[in-house]
Amino acid sequence: MGREPLETALESPVLQSAFSRPLLDWYAANRRKLPWRDGKDPYAVFVSEVMLQQTQVRAVLPYYARWMRRFPTVEALARASEEEVLKEWEGLGYYRRARLLHAAARMVASEFGGRFPSDPEEIASLPGVGPYTLAAVASIAFGKALAAVDGNVIRVVTRWFGIRGVPSRRPARPKILEAVQRLLPSEAPGDFNQAVMELGATVCLPRRPCCLLCPIRKGCVASTKGIQSELPEAAPSKAAVRQFEYAGLVMREGKVLLCRRGDGGRMERLWQFPSVILAKESKRWTGRWKARYGEMKGAELLAVLNYSVTHYRIRLEIYRIEGFQRYKLPSARWTPIAEAPKLAFTAAHRKLADRFLVLT
């Protein structure tokens, strides 16, 4: 099938109905039953949308259930301490999301009398609410005609229209945004947004799209031309960077030395064992460690763990530190070992804590 230029094609009601109507019919019959779809509580939608950023539905489900039991309302979340919030989020990754969710709940409590705002400008004023979250919450909970564009939507739309170029950059980005906004039916924007995301998550899959099951196959440029695997185009990936982390298990009188990461940077304000990171593997790590934390007499290797954070590939060695002298770092703290499980750790250090603090 030939295709008009995008600008002309989008004006065509025939083309819109080839996409939006069959998609909405398919969604009504095939949508997955997910707990945040039970009602239109804006707080529940907000929590689910923030959790689903960069995280698969299957991974989110148990966290969402636990979170809503612990903080069932926006006011309950606003009243919680940061430590409680981070603890509930522990393991879900990208902890900045938890802090922003918490800050948004506090703002709803203080500025909007505990009632989640319905006006898009007010929703946009909440901490951590970008264009995607705004559109998702405003359309699903309040029926506002705003297009929510996430990775699933980008995949469906670039394939269906045959849009070339890296989706996060010009000229592809504005084309995608315009396409989705124009396809959005004003009578069911929330269902439409969820339908496109659902199609991307269950049918128009990244590697093997199930085109034969697709309700909008007729008219899809990628399917017609057999170029599904070429779209969306990928941005050049960052080269992997190797790092070497050396952590110390320092204990005395039923307490363990732990440090809290600072503000900014990755995994901010989470707990971990005192450690140093070097660009090269080196036996001289002890010099850096002593300079940062305090004098020690010896170090015995306990375990090695390999993990990745974004494009960093990290080899982590943990040592039992002997003869440690008082700590220097203000963020370090002697913590009763029994209290360590209540703290929110980075994922790698949580594995170490589970292994070495439980056994002691």
Ligand code: SF4
């Ligand atoms: S026909 Fe295939 S490539 Fe096109 S939108 Fe459907 S699943 Fe995706």
